Amino acid sequence: MSRQTGREYYKSMKEKLDYYRRKGYKKVEGFIYPYTIECVCDLSDVQKSHGIKGSMCEIGVHQGRFFILLHLLADSDEYSIACDLFERQEENIGKSGHGNKEIFLENIEKSGGDLSRVKIITRNSLNIAPDDLLTHGGIRMISVDGGHEAGTAYNDIKLAADTMVDGGIIWLDDFPHESWLGVMEGTYRFFFDAEKELWPIAILERKLILTNNERMAQVYMSKMFESLSLYYDIGHSIFVGKRVLVMWEKSPRRKLKKYLQQIRFWKSIQKYRLVDEFGKILNKHF
Ligand SMILES: C[S@@+](CC[C@H](N)C(=O)[O-])C[C@H]1O[C@@H](n2cnc3c(N)ncnc32)[C@H](O)[C@@H]1O
Incomplete structure (x- = not known):
């Protein structure tokens, strides 16, 4: 690794990332789904283009x-x-998942990760202090997906809010999820205590996405809208008094229609009568 130049290093990491986001993730047991993967990548790019740096957690x-x-x-x-x-695991009182360090480390290696830049904390998150997460600076992206009880969810969101850099992003899992209502309870408690202000960005594939910078919330929302409008009908809702994007997956037909509307060739042939008629049929039936 150390013999690679910066450019080579970047290229090899990019190849590993491209493979992981397309296929590699399916070989790792767990809970993240395709559109979320694309959004995590897109929002990370937005952070980089705005000079937002920090650890991942x-x-x-x-x-x-x-x-x-x-x-x-x-x-x-x-x-x-x-x-x-x-x-x-005896401390995993809600039985959410079952971490396994050996498999976890194997999976990082198999995916081409760099273990010299990975810090592992084997502890109940209730006993993790902000300083434990700040050893390499603030955090720019954090996924909160540990204990799903209200008290733990509250604790973990607070921990995330206390350690993020300006413009950092939280991916809060299982909000909403009817089997894990503790996550919702803990989240609302956090917002009503309002020690640190957070802005919602979107709810996607059972994840609530939050940030600590109001202006960046708008930037992230725009990016998500741009990335997802092909696949989802996107609207907004109000959560704790703030706007949040919400989505409904389009049917395959509506995806096709949206896709056709976006391609230049389709737009350029719209002027021909036959195509126009075909478009009307599409509009009527899809
Ligand atoms: C739902 S799984 C996480 C799934 C994972 N985020 C993924 O991408 O596949 C929940 C994990 O949280 C861990 N966990 C549960 N309670 C915890 C706690 N209080 N502190 C730290 N970790 C906890 C479990 O061991 C389990 O590995």
Whole structure:
């Protein structure tokens, strides 16, 4: 690794990331889905283009599916911090997932990760202090997916809010999820205590995405809208008094229609009568 030039290093990490986001993630047991993967990558690019730097972090890594994505997105001077109970599963009172350090480390290696930039904290998140996460500076992206009880969710969101750099992003899992209502309760408690202000960005594939910078919330929303409007009908809702993007997956037909509307060739042939008639039929039936 050290013999690679900066450019070679960047190229090889990019190849690993491209493979992981297309296929590699499917080989790692866990809970992150395709559109979220694309959005994590897009929002990480937005952060980079705005000069937002910092560590990546996940509370509750299980076997590493989400964590590895965050790690592969980190620059060569950014660390990734993994927090999990791992062998202390007797403390996993809600039985959310089951972290396994051996498989987790194997998965990072198999995916081409750089273990010299990974910090592992094997502890109950209730006993993790902000300073434990700040050893390599503030955090720019954090996935909160550990204990799903209200008290733990509250604690973990607070930990995230206390350690993020300006413009950092939280990916809060299972909000909403009918089997894990503690996450919703903990989240609302956090907002009503309002020690640190957070702005919602979107709810996507059962994840609530939050940031600590109001202006960046708008920038992130615009990017998500641009990336996802092909696949989702996107609207907005109000959460704790603030706007949040919400989505409904389009049917395959509506995806096709949207796709056709976007391609230049289709637009350029719209003027021909036959095409116009075909367009009307599409509009009527789809
Ligand atoms: C739902 S799984 C995480 C899935 C993972 N984010 C992924 O991408 O696949 C929950 C994880 O949180 C861990 N966990 C549960 N309670 C915890 C706690 N209080 N502190 C730290 N980790 C915890 C479990 O060991 C498990 O690995």
